[in-house]
Amino acid sequence: MKNQKNILVTGGAGFIGSHLVEKLLAEKIWRVSVIDDFNDFYAPAMKRANVAPFLSNENFQLFEADIFDAEGLRSIFSANNFDVIVHLAARAGVRPSLEQPKLYAETNINGTLSLLDLAKDFGVKQFVFGSSSSVYGNNEKVPFAETDQIVQPISPYAATKAAGELLCHTYSHLYDIRTVCLRFFTVYGARQRPDLAIRKFSQLITEGKPIQVFGDGTTRRDYTYVDDIINGVRAAIDYDKTAHEIFNLGESDTVELGYLIELLEKNLDKKATIDRRPMQAGDVSQTFADISKAREFLNYNPQTKIEDGIKKFVEWFVKK
Numbered sequence: 001m002k003n004q005k006n007i008l009v010t011g012g013a014g015f016i017g018s019h020l021v022e023k024l025l026a027e028k029i030w031r032v033s034v035i036d037d038f039n040d041f042y043a044p045a046m047k048r049a050n051v052a053p054f055l056s057n058e059n060f061q062l063f064e065a066d067i068f069d070a071e072g073l074r075s076i077f078s079a080n081n082f083d084v085i086v087h088l089a090a091r092a093g094v095r096p097s098l099e100q101p102k103l104y105a106e107t108n109i110n111g112t113l114s115l116l117d118l119a120k121d122f123g124v125k126q127f128v129f130g131s132s133s134s135v136y137g138n139n140e141k142v143p144f145a146e147t148d149q150i151v152q153p154i155s156p157y158a159a160t161k162a163a164g165e166l167l168c169h170t171y172s173h174l175y176d177i178r179t180v181c182l183r184f185f186t187v188y189g190a191r192q193r194p195d196l197a198i199r200k201f202s203q204l205i206t207e208g209k210p211i212q213v214f215g216d217g218t219t220r221r222d223y224t225y226v227d228d229i230i231n232g233v234r235a236a237i238d239y240d241k242t243a244h245e246i247f248n249l250g251e252s253d254t255v256e257l258g259y260l261i262e263l264l265e266k267n268l269d270k271k272a273t274i275d276r277r278p279m280q281a282g283d284v285s286q287t288f289a290d291i292s293k294a295r296e297f298l299n300y301n302p303q304t305k306i307e308d309g310i311k312k313f314v315e316w317f318v319k320k
């Protein structure tokens with residue numbers, strides 16, 4: 001198609017990445033390339049199922065590659081004139097990062113650096129980076145705003161995401177690449193990662209097994225429905241005001257863990273058995289996004305209240 005643009009989505013077989021690919025293909029103006037290594041952080045079969053519907057689309061191509069395979073990536077970049085990179089490939093998850101800090105640093109810091117370097121070498125002008133609310137650590141001021149200091153991350157994962165943002169700034173400054181860092185606040189919806197609370201709890205409640213609740217249930221999270229996040233990512237692809245920017249993408253509504261469990265029980269129509277444990281190292285007590293900046297510059301306007309989002313999630317979960 002004439003005027004079609006080339007976009008690379010790293011981590012496009014994952015939870016958020018596969019939703020983005022779905023949206024981009026539906027627009028029919030993109031040639032979408034995905035790089036994903038299908039690692040076993042969770043079942044690779046789930047990731048293969050995520051991309052399966054795209055494989056027959058003539059505007060889609062899948063590269064099964066590691067973002068460290070420098071030579072392989074060079075040949076992918078030289079064969080495709082990418083206009084935009086959305087970099088979502090990462091080792092995700094706070095708690096496992098305490099077990100494997102070097103793997104997290106390698107993937108999330110050096111991997112991001114490799115992609116920025118390729119963007120520089122191949123003249124890619126727009127780089128969108130999937131960052132995280134965890135960079136705020138135990139920020140006392142709520143809601144969390146992009147102007148808050150982020151110098152006190154409390155997990156290796158959070159530190160790697162903060163480092164990724166700094167590298168984005170550096171490359172934007174040195175090499176005229178527009179970098180847009182998006183701090184996602186706990187994303188949920190169909191195809192959610194199985195290690196995340198909403199899906200993990202749904203699985204255990206359904207099987208009649210106890211769910212481990214860390215702390216007294218009063219920890220709070222700004223849970224963000226995946227369709228809202230994807231609208232924010234899509235707007236970041238077009239963002240053209242400044243050379244480097246950071247945006248919070250949350251629902252700007254903070255929900256207690258105890259209430260989340262009640263909603264799951266109601267929608268699954270089954271009581272949870274709770275195995276209460278002490279708070280875990282690395283976990284923050286609350287997240288809460290100030291989204292006024294994203295509202296102003298990305299026209300970001302999240303629509304999904306937790307009650308509706310959990311209903312939709314459970315509808316998917318019981319059918320999958």
Ligand SMILES: NC(=O)c1ccc[n+]([C@@H]2O[C@H](COP(=O)([O-])OP(=O)(O)OC[C@H]3O[C@@H](n4cnc5c(N)ncnc54)[C@H](O)[C@@H]3O)[C@@H](O)[C@H]2O)c1
Binds near residue numbers: 012017036068090
């Ligand atoms: N899900 C959330 O709540 C959330 C919150 C904040 C930030 N994020 C960030 O958003 C991004 C996507 O998260 P997700 O929940 O979809 O995770 P995900 O694990 O489902 O997706 C990440 C994908 O990246 C791929 N990947 C990992 N390392 C790779 C490598 N070395 N080479 C190639 N591919 C590799 C994985 O195979 C996976 O398919 C991540 O950067 C994550 O840190 C997610």
